[in-house]
Amino acid sequence: MIAPKPPRVAPKSSPKESLVKLYYSPGACSYAPHIALYEAGLPFEAVKVDLRTHKLADGTDYYSINPKGYVPLLELDDGTRLSELAVIVQYIADRKPGTLAPAFGSMERYRLMEWLNFISSELHKQFSPLWYPDTPEVTKEAQKKRLAKRFDYLNPIVAKQPFLMGQNFTVADAYMHAILNWSPQLKVDLSPWPALVQYQQRVAARPGVTKAHNAEHTSKAAATA
Numbered sequence: 001m002i003a004p005k006p007p008r009v010a011p012k013s014s015p016k017e018s019l020v021k022l023y024y025s026p027g028a029c030s031y032a033p034h035i036a037l038y039e040a041g042l043p044f045e046a047v048k049v050d051l052r053t054h055k056l057a058d059g060t061d062y063y064s065i066n067p068k069g070y071v072p073l074l075e076l077d078d079g080t081r082l083s084e085l086a087v088i089v090q091y092i093a094d095r096k097p098g099t100l101a102p103a104f105g106s107m108e109r110y111r112l113m114e115w116l117n118f119i120s121s122e123l124h125k126q127f128s129p130l131w132y133p134d135t136p137e138v139t140k141e142a143q144k145k146r147l148a149k150r151f152d153y154l155n156p157i158v159a160k161q162p163f164l165m166g167q168n169f170t171v172a173d174a175y176m177h178a179i180l181n182w183s184p185q186l187k188v189d190l191s192p193w194p195a196l197v198q199y200q201q202r203v204a205a206r207p208g209v210t211k212a213h214n215a216e217h218t219s220k221a222a223a224t225a
């Protein structure tokens with residue numbers, strides 16, 4: 001007797017094994033997803049964008065890839081493109097469940113999103129005007145005062161625990177580290193907040209962070225926000 005043929009099942013493409021492409025600019029906020037990709041151990045290709053010209057190394061107009069013009073941008077192997085840092089890092093984390101973000105739907109995950117939103121609006125976009133040469137000095141000083149209030153809030157948190165969410169490094173730490181990393185260049189003195197200085201050193205010492213740092217700084221391009 002001939003055994004019936006097993007039903008044809010389409011081979012499952014494992015999203016975990018597919019290659020993603022990260023559009024980044026050295027030292028920009030895209031450092032956060034770059035760190036997350038190394039920390040997650042995912043295979044990826046990093047594509048450098050020159051933010052002064054909005055062009056890739058081969059001359060491609062970056063606006064043709066991301067009409068928003070900014071980095072980061074994540075491209076999946078089916079061509080799908082995802083923008084907005086706080087979303088990109090969660091996507092990366094969810095490709096390696098249980099490593100860089102709490103499970104979707106849990107209260108802890110909302111805590112992570114709370115951090116990502118805080119970092120985006122209260123740190124990242126408060127630092128941004130410090131990059132622009134046409135920002136008046138008085139505005140820069142006002143921004144630094146606003147940032148100081150956020151540092152007052154953050155310092156005791158990272159004094160009592162190694163990472164924003166407690167004992168475990170998450171993508172929120174990748175994001176905060178990438179933004180606070182701008183401090184020396186932008187003349188934001190973190191020394192009145194020693195736990196934040198130690199936090200930066202602690203995160204910088206992680207192997208995934210070192211790899212991302214080395215990858216970004218083997219090439220020269222100006223950081224910009």
Ligand SMILES: N[C@@H](CCC(=O)N[C@@H](CS)C(=O)NCC(=O)O)C(=O)O
Pocket residue numbers: 028029030051068069070071072083084085086120224225
């Ligand atoms: N809302 C965006 C902001 C990203 C952003 O500010 N990117 C900066 C670098 S840190 C950038 O590419 N600026 C250049 C430009 O806007 O053309 C996100 O969260 O991803």
